Amino acid sequence: MALRIYNVLGREKQDFVPLVEGRVGMYVCGPTVYDEPHIGHAKNYVAFDVVVRWLRKSGYKVLYVQNITDVGHLRDSGEDPIQIVARRTQSGPMQVAEYYARSFFDSMDALGNIRPDISPRASGHVPEQIKMIETLIEKGHAYVVNGSVYFDVASDPDYGKLSNRRLEEQEENVRVAERSEKRNPEDFALWKYAEPEHILRWDSPWGEGFPGWHIECSAMAKKYLGATFDIHGGGIDNLFPHNESEIAQSECANEAPFARYWMLVGSLTVEGVKMSKSIGNTLTIQAALKRYRPETIRYFMQGVHYASPFDFSDEAFEAASKGWERIANAVRLTRKMMNSAAPGDDGSAILSVVETAKADFAAAMDDDFNAPIAIATLQGLTREVNTLLNGGAAVGLDVLKAIDAAYTDTAGDVLGVLPGHDAAGGDGAREAALVELLIAMRAQARASRNWAESDRIRDELAKVGVVLEDRADGTVWKVN
RNA sequence: GGUGGUGUGGCGAAGUGGCUAACGCGGAGGUCUGCAAAACCUCUAUUCGCGGGUUCAAUUCCCGCCACCACCUCCA
Numbered sequence A: 001m002a003l004r005i006y007n008v009l010g011r012e013k014q015d016f017v018p019l020v021e022g023r024v025g026m027y028v029c030g031p032t033v034y035d036e037p038h039i040g041h042a043k044n045y046v047a048f049d050v051v052v053r054w055l056r057k058s059g060y061k062v063l064y065v066q067n068i069t070d071v072g073h074l075r076d077s078g079e080d081p082i083q084i085v086a087r088r089t090q091s092g093p094m095q096v097a098e099y100y101a102r103s104f105f106d107s108m109d110a111l112g113n114i115r116p117d118i119s120p121r122a123s124g125h126v127p128e129q130i131k132m133i134e135t136l137i138e139k140g141h142a143y144v145v146n147g148s149v150y151f152d153v154a155s156d157p158d159y160g161k162l163s164n165r166r167l168e169e170q171e172e173n174v175r176v177a178e179r180s181e182k183r184n185p186e187d188f189a190l191w192k193y194a195e196p197e198h199i200l201r202w203d204s205p206w207g208e209g210f211p212g213w214h215i216e217c218s219a220m221a222k223k224y225l226g227a228t229f230d231i232h233g234g235g236i237d238n239l240f241p242h243n244e245s246e247i248a249q250s251e252c253a254n255e256a257p258f259a260r261y262w263m264l265v266g267s268l269t270v271e272g273v274k275m276s277k278s279i280g281n282t283l284t285i286q287a288a289l290k291r292y293r294p295e296t297i298r299y300f301m302q303g304v305h306y307a308s309p310f311d312f313s314d315e316a317f318e319a320a321s322k323g324w325e326r327i328a329n330a331v332r333l334t335r336k337m338m339n340s341a342a343p344g345d346d347g348s349a350i351l352s353v354v355e356t357a358k359a360d361f362a363a364a365m366d367d368d369f370n371a372p373i374a375i376a377t378l379q380g381l382t383r384e385v386n387t388l389l390n391g392g393a394a395v396g397l398d399v400l401k402a403i404d405a406a407y408t409d410t411a412g413d414v415l416g417v418l419p420g421h422d423a424a425g426g427d428g429a430r431e432a433a434l435v436e437l438l439i440a441m442r443a444q445a446r447a448s449r450n451w452a453e454s455d456r457i458r459d460e461l462a463k464v465g466v467v468l469e470d471r472a473d474g475t476v477w478k479v480n
Numbered sequence B: 001g002g003u004g005g006u007g008u009g010g011c012g013a014a015g016u017g018g019c020u021a022a023c024g025c026g027g028a029g030g031u032c033u034g035c036a037a038a039a040c041c042u043c044u045a046u047u048c049g050c051g052g053g054u055u056c057a058a059u060u061c062c063c064g065c066c067a068c069c070a071c072c073u074c075c076a
Helices: A039-057 A081-088 A093-110 A121-138 A165-169 A216-225 A235-255 A285-291 A294-301 A314-338 A348-366 A371-389 A397-412 A429-447 A451-463
Strands: A004-007 A014-017 A021-027 A062-067 A140-146 A148-151 A188-193 A210-211 A231-237 A259-265 A268-270 A310-313 A466-471 A472-480
Touching: A004 A259, A014 A140, A021 A039, A021 A093, A021 A216, A039 A062, A039 A093, A039 A231, A039 A259, A039 A268, A039 A285, A039 A294, A039 A310, A062 A216, A062 A259, A081 A093, A093 A285, A121 A148, A121 A210, A121 A216, A121 A235, A148 A235, A148 A259, A188 A235, A210 A235, A216 A231, A216 A235, A231 A235, A235 A397, A285 A294, A294 A314, A314 A397, A314 A472, A348 A371, A371 A397, A429 A451, A429 A466, A429 A472, A451 A466
Parallel strands: A021 A062, A021 A231, A231 A259, A268 A310
Antiparallel strands: A004 A014, A140 A148, A148 A188, A188 A210, A466 A472
């Protein structure tokens, strides 16, 4: 079954046909590094991490580029956010950018996101941006005013094709344009003249200044992926003006199509409210990781299709967490039983169920990366696996290995939601040995019907996060 | 006002022109168990925002309306 992707450019689900067979060039808008990354970032980048993982699982050789925005862009206040933080912390702007870039990578690593192949920084690509701006000027798509350069929206008949904002429709709604150096209110800055107090500044043919917000993505995508490439990802909140402007700049400068498939991720709210500093409901990834384990965060976020809006609430998180645990328990049990199972294919009747689940999982992912359905197939598989493993009948090692491989291929490699391979939850051989020792002592107590002692061991372990479950064939444990 | 999106059971959330509207959580009952936990089984939306229309048939297509959300020029 072929991969299909909902292309925002055209607003329809399309067969995915890469530019070069077997290869995928993919660009995802990265963060502006002036603050700690939050769970909105997590949702976005987990989504694209899974996209890349699935493409690779499907056999594509993927080149994944995700930028780091570390140059100054203006905000409402008229000031560059990096500059604001720099002043507040009495640091240099690039020091601030570096600090938060590292924090971003740390958080992404902790969430289990595979790093992009290239993480280009806007500050390191100013010459490329200037070159592209010069090209736009030469081709009559941009003009210089007072040391700034603006893109002439009227020169691009395609402007608005991604967001469906056509100029002619817009114009009627534009109130009397305020006094501006722009020809049209819709024109956007490619290069901005730096006022004396602006710290982040570079030399350019138009004097000292700094690049516009959108041009970095156009320049870096071109440099690493070419004028035309396969997939452009980002958040839906940047559809306009950012993504629209990227297309306009790139296609006018390169005279070639830009990204062929646009995938935009739905926005995230917290308890139904948009995260914002003024409300004070921003949840950073580091804070979230103190409360929840990363696999459950990933699982939770993939319970909703990537393009849909997503609400991060404790209640919904708990529900998802329980669902995750069901799968994780089954995998843990499978691996535990692998340690002592006899070779052979006892219980092989389940293999057809395993194959069906793998096929259903693949079909779901091929259908515009439908992770919710992919997870549903794993839940269905888990019911069958649990029935088998808890049924008391012998299960051969070959069968257990097949089950483990199915989970690893799907929940592990693609969704990235499985705990580490250590059956105990991954806290080291010494801890495992200590727990096993206590379990053995408890088994003795149980054998002599000393329930007080056996319950005490179980309760004390529970206090430090080690949960015991008694089975007919022994006791299994896990770390909460 | 413009553009786009969403509205499905107690909660989260898939989905389809017509088989019993996935899956998870929660709830009820049961099995298993020293107890617990885990697990399994059964039940839990005559119904898919509202009103029209198309159709033999719509939650799914079309129109209108209502509600909520996002973005709307230099705020990833």
